Amino acid sequence: AAGVIQSPRHLIKEKRETATLKCYPIPRHDTVYWYQQGPGQDPQFLISFYEKMQSDKGSIPDRFSAQQFSDYHSELNMSSLELGDSALYFCASSLEAEETQYFGPGTRLLVL
Amino acid sequence: SQQGEEDPQALSIQEGENATMNCSYKTSINNLQWYRQNSGRGLVHLILIRSNEREKHSGRLRVTLDTSKKSSSLLITASRAADTASYFCALEMIGAGSYQLTFGKGTKLSVIP
Numbered sequence: 322a323a324g325v326i327q328s329p330r331h332l333i334k335e336k337r338e339t340a341t342l343k344c345y346p347i348p349r350h351d352t353v354y355w356y357q358q359g360p361g362q363d364p365q366f367l368i369s370f371y372e373k374m375q376s377d378k379g380s381i382p383d384r385f386s387a388q389q390f391s392d393y394h395s396e397l398n399m400s401s402l403e404l405g406d407s408a409l410y411f412c413a414s415s416l417e418a419e420e421t422q423y424f425g426p427g428t429r430l431l432v433l
Numbered sequence: 434s435q436q437g438e439e440d441p442q443a444l445s446i447q448e449g450e451n452a453t454m455n456c457s458y459k460t461s462i463n464n465l466q467w468y469r470q471n472s473g474r475g476l477v478h479l480i481l482i483r484s485n486e487r488e489k490h491s492g493r494l495r496v497t498l499d500t501s502k503k504s505s506s507l508l509i510t511a512s513r514a515a516d517t518a519s520y521f522c523a524l525e526m527i528g529a530g531s532y533q534l535t536f537g538k539g540t541k542l543s544v545i546p
Contacts, residue, residue: 354533363436363521363536364476377533411476420464420525420532424476 323347325414325425333431334402342397342428346414352376353395354422355387358409370395371417402432437465437505437522437537445543452509454540456522457502463525465498465505466534470519479507479520514546 326345334340346353352371356364357380366379370389381387384402389395399406409429413422437456446452456465464483468476482489482498482505489496495508509516519541523534 352532356534363538364534366533366535369533379533409473413476415532421466421478421481422532422534423478424468426475429473 325412325423327410327412327425327428329428330426331429331431333433335433336402336404338402338432340399340402340430342399342410342412342430344395344397344412344414344425346393346395346412347423350414350416350423351393352415352417353389353393354413354415355381355395355397356411356413356424358411358427359405360408362408364411367397399430404432406430407432436535437524439520439522439537439540441540442538443541443543445545446512448512448514448544448546450512452512452516452542452544454507454520454522454542455504456506456537457504458522458524458537459503460524461527462500463527463532465496466523466525467494467496467505467507468521468523468536470521470539471517472519476521509542512542512544514544517542517544 354369355367358364367381369377373389387397409427413424437458466481467479493510519539521539522537
């Protein structure tokens, strides 16, 4: 069965650079979530989209923005990167009417 | 904190033994979900239990939910070395926007062959 696809899987950036993470949800899923997991930490909710509209916002820094496109894929744009942004970034997708979220393999971002 | 609090933080058992992990929380929930994560990998959904359910089974997994005590437990029976992973409870809270999940700190389970 198709799963959530995230790209890139690994990314190394310098401080103050920008990064774009991409997420391709499971086909027919209309809701996308982004989570950030720091080293040894639990995942923290950043932002979610339903039918291309932002549906909820969590602890997402102002330096980050995201959107969901007409094909339901989503991109997380991160600017002015800081060392503390080094983390695993997960995308999850679901059907709006269902509660289970299916997570992608994550993008590991390292900011040097 | 509204997130789940899991205990123990780490658990080491012999293969074949049962493993029990607990999750306590402070707010009202729509449902509680358990996820598994191998080191540095993605989160795998294990089981979802709704607030009006008390117990659910899936294979070797058994989850209970006591909303009066605001607690849940995950039991893995007849553990295997391949069960070694971190296990997180995740809450879908009443009133939270969309279906965002609030994760607990996780229990790191080691199953020794």
